Structures are given as structure tokens and as C-alpha cells.
């Protein structure tokens with residue numbers, strides 16, 4: 001297990017920010033950590049990286065306890081903090097050199113140039129950090145998180161401040177990093193979660209309210225969804241209602257219908273078979289499933 005959080009609680013003075021939460025991340029997973037403002041995401045992430053002690057409970061990274069083995073944890077974790085603290089007076093390469101020294105990175109300059117290329121900083125590499133745009137500062141934050149080739153990446157809102165093109169580039173980079181690293185990332189952008197993560201952990205008021213694969217959350221057994229299908233021929237509602245799995249038929253304009261079912265995968269197959277056997281031409285077919293945005297609102301309201 002790459003990350004093991006067990007009965008973790010964090011109390012700041014009177015404020016309970018995290019309330020007895022437990023979860024695990026397996027090696028190679030990219031997991032989205034979601035929740036409304038103030039839910040306890042950053043607090044949990046700071047504890048996992050060893051920057052903040054828990055009040056109660058244990059957290060292990062690659063088998064090392066974050067309290068009793070902090071140095072071993074830091075060697076294995078790359079952390080992009082929400083505020084992305086950088087030294088604005090330093091040049092990009094100078095700053096990365098400083099971070100690389102702290103981690104005793106071998107072949108430092110080769111590694112720095114590799115990180116600069118990987119995070120798309122080549123054109124900006126000789127600038128002062130303070131002179132960079134927000135998106136490029138974010139890339140420096142990512143480069144410093146990656147410099148010591150950690151096996152676990154904790155990214156607190158990694159794409160905040162990026163323009164749409166940069167967003168796609170950084171998402172692709174995180175996705176490719178996830179092939180051999182464990183990534184836990186927080187974000188408020190659901191599209192991003194769908195693009196990068198297979199699993200999500202949702203936290204609200206310090207409590208975990210969901211921890212599941214996106215496909216499971218979207219497709220709860222028994223939930224009724226529908227497929228919108230249009231045919232080249234005119235059909236009757238009765239014909240379509242007879243397709244196995246169809247619970248309800250609603251006709252739309254232009255030979256289109258909404259076919260409701262509690263199992264859209266099965267319905268899709270049966271629909272194809274129906275068209276084949278009866279020599280009907282399907283012109284378009286679209287499954288409707290609940291968006292992650294709806295699920296998030298539902299779970300955190």
C-alpha cells in the first residue's frame with residue numbers, strides 16, 4: 001500500500017478539521033480527493049506529507065509512519081502545496097537546484113533539465129520565479145515536487161491558475177506520471193477528475209462521505225438511466241418497449257426515443273441486437289448517465 005490513513009483526526013484549537021477518517025491508496029493509483037471549501041482536504045494532505053502532525057490516528061507512506069519516520073516519508077513524497085510556496089527572488093534553475101540539494105539528488109543538473117523539459121518550463125528556465133505567470137509558477141511547483149523522483153505525489157489543486165491549453169498539458173503530464181507513481185490530487189474541477197482519476201474520495205466537514213470508483217458512483221445498481229436512440233425508420237413505442245431491459249419508452253421528435261433501463265450496458269447490447277434482427281438502422285445512440293458534478297453535489301449538500 002502506498003498511502004494508509006487510519007482513524008486520522010486533526011483538531012486545530014477548537015476546530016475539528018478531520019474526523020476519524022481512514023482510506024488507502026494502492027501503488028499506481030490516481031485518486032481524486034474532493035470536497036467543498038474547508039472540508040479538510042489540505043489538512044489531510046499536509047499530514048500525509050509529514051508537514052503537519054495528526055492529533056490522533058496513524059498515516060503511513062510506503063510503509064513509513066509520517067510521525068516516527070518523517071525523513072523516510074519526505075524522500076518518497078513529492079508535494080505541491082495549495083499555496084505553492086516558492087522563492088520569488090530565485091531563478092527557476094537556481095530554485096530547483098536548491099530543492100535538489102535538499103533531497104541530495106544525484107546528477108543534479110541533468111535531473112533539473114529533465115524536470116524543466118517535462119513540465120514545459122524550457123522557455124522560462126532562466127527567468128526569476130517572481131516574473132513568471134501563475135501557470136508557470138504552478139509548473140515550477142510541480143517540477144520541485146518531482147525532482148527527487150518520489151513514488152507518491154500529493155498535489156493540492158495542481159491545475160489552479162492554468163489556462164485551458166496548459167490545463168490539458170498538465171493533466172496529461174499527471175496522467176503519465178500516474179503510470180508508475182501513486183498520485184493523490186485535490187481539485188474542484190470535476191472534468192479534471194474524470195479525465196485523470198479512476199477513484200475519488202469525497203470529504204465533507206472532516207468526514208469521508210464517498211470512496212469509490214467513478215464508474216461505480218455513476219452507475220449505482222438500480223438507478224434508472226436512459227439511452228437516446230434515433231432510427232432511420234418509424235417505429236412504435238410498443239416495439240421498443242418489448243426490447244429486454246426497457247422499463248419505459250418516451251418518444252421524441254424525428255424518429256428518436258428515450259429508452260429507460262436500470263442497466264444501460266445490457267440495454268445497449270439488446271438494442272443493437274434488436275436493430276440487427278429487425279433490420280432497423282440506428283442513426284445515433286447516446287447513453288445518459290449522471291455527471292460526477294451531480295454526484296458531488298448530491299453527496300456534499
Ligand SMILES: Nc1ncnc2c1ncn2[C@@H]1O[C@H](COP(=O)(O)OP(=O)(O)OP(=O)(O)O)[C@@H](O)[C@H]1O
Pocket residue numbers: 012013015016017035036037038039040041042043044082
Ligand atoms: N492552521 C489552522 N488553524 C486553524 N484552523 C485551520 C487551520 N488550517 C485549516 N483550518 C480549518 O480547518 C478546516 C479544514 O481546512 P482545510 O484547509 O483542510 O480545507 P480544504 O478542504 O483544503 O478547503 P479548500 O478547498 O478551501 O482549500 C477549515 O475549517 C479551516 O478553517
